[in-house]
Amino acid sequence: MGFDTTRPHPARVYDWMIGGKENFPADREAARRILDLHPEARRAFVENRRFLGRVVTHLVKRGVRQFLDIGAGLPASGNVHEIAHALAPGTRVVYVDHDEIVLAHARALMAGSDKVRIVAGDATRPREILGDPVVRHFIDWSQPVGLLMVALLHFVSDEQGPARIVATFRDALPAGSFLAISHGVVEGWEDRKEEIRQVSQAYVRTREEIAGLFAGFELLRPGLVDVVNWRPAGPAAPTVLYGGVGRVPTAAVPRWAAR
Numbered sequence: 198m199g200f201d202t203t204r205p206h207p208a209r210v211y212d213w214m215i216g217g218k219e220n221f222p223a224d225r226e227a228a229r230r231i232l233d234l235h236p237e238a239r240r241a242f243v244e245n246r247r248f249l250g251r252v253v254t255h256l257v258k259r260g261v262r263q264f265l266d267i268g269a270g271l272p273a274s275g276n277v278h279e280i281a282h283a284l285a286p287g288t289r290v291v292y293v294d295h296d297e298i299v300l301a302h303a304r305a306l307m308a309g310s311d312k313v314r315i316v317a318g319d320a321t322r323p324r325e326i327l328g329d330p331v332v333r334h335f336i337d338w339s340q341p342v343g344l345l346m347v348a349l350l351h352f353v354s355d356e357q358g359p360a361r362i363v364a365t366f367r368d369a370l371p372a373g374s375f376l377a378i379s380h381g382v383v384e385g386w387e388d389r390k391e392e393i394r395q396v397s398q399a400y401v402r403t404r405e406e407i408a409g410l411f412a413g414f415e416l417l418r419p420g421l422v423d424v425v426n427w428r429p430a431g432p433a434a435p436t437v438l439y440g441g442v443g444r445v446p447t448a449a450v451p452r453w454a455a456r
């Protein structure tokens with residue numbers, strides 16, 4: 198992906214939605230079209246960012262000290278390493294994105310920390326991300342990892358295989374690792390999927406389809422829910438994004454071995 202600012206780009210549209218400044222007229226126009234289709238979309242994106250914050254806080258409190266954030270997005274308020282470092286300053290974070298603009302901003306704003314790394318990578322090529330030297334060596338693969346795919350997988354088409362992507366990462370994660378996903382949901386208005394895709398570039402999915410992405414993980418309470426209902430600080434109106442966190446199970450100890 199290059200620096201074409203005349204066409205809307207998901208990262209910059211999202212940036213505008215959550216109050217950032219790294220966006221251009223084409224992005225703002227696209228954002229307005231999304232808001233015409235769904236006036237509550239802006240609040241949904243803000244709530245998504247809050248969900249991300251609550252997830253990182255929760256995982257750090259559970260002892261996670263390294264995060265792999267795929268589809269990191271433009272640096273904005275509440276970046277993963279800032280939230281994590283407020284609780285555990287030694288936490289390592291690798292940000293991955295496929296967008297050159299995101300990467301350039303991330304390098305300029307975040308690469309100063311020795312606890313942060315920025316990697317160019319495409320989620321649809323998970324083996325390449327897992328094989329990246331920074332991902333291999335900055336992450337300690339013998340310790341639990343917090344894998345974040347927040348507002349990412351709805352940019353992956355069925356043909357690109359979101360379940361295959363998640364499964365490839367799952368098989369690489371140490372036991373006790375976590376995966377967080379948030380994803381655009383279409384409960385009740387499936388007939389508008391194509392319209393949504395054209396306006397927002399997002400492949401929204403049903404709750405059941407999103408739940409299927411957690412195959413092989415144990416879902417933490419409260420399960421896959423509207424992002425506002427995932428361990429909320431208080432009540433909030435529903436959005437169009439569902440989120441959840443799954444844990445890679447620790448290998449079951451056979452009974453004969455446990456004796």
Ligand SMILES: C[S@@+](CC[C@H](N)C(=O)[O-])C[C@H]1O[C@@H](n2cnc3c(N)ncnc32)[C@H](O)[C@@H]1O
Pocket residue numbers: 207208211245246249267268269270271293294295296299318319320321346347348349352353
């Ligand atoms: C909506 S933003 C989400 C940012 C952040 N995860 C959050 O929830 O606040 C989606 C990000 O995913 C990135 N993205 C989309 N498709 C991707 C892919 N195939 N590989 C890597 N990054 C991707 C976009 O460039 C964008 O930065």
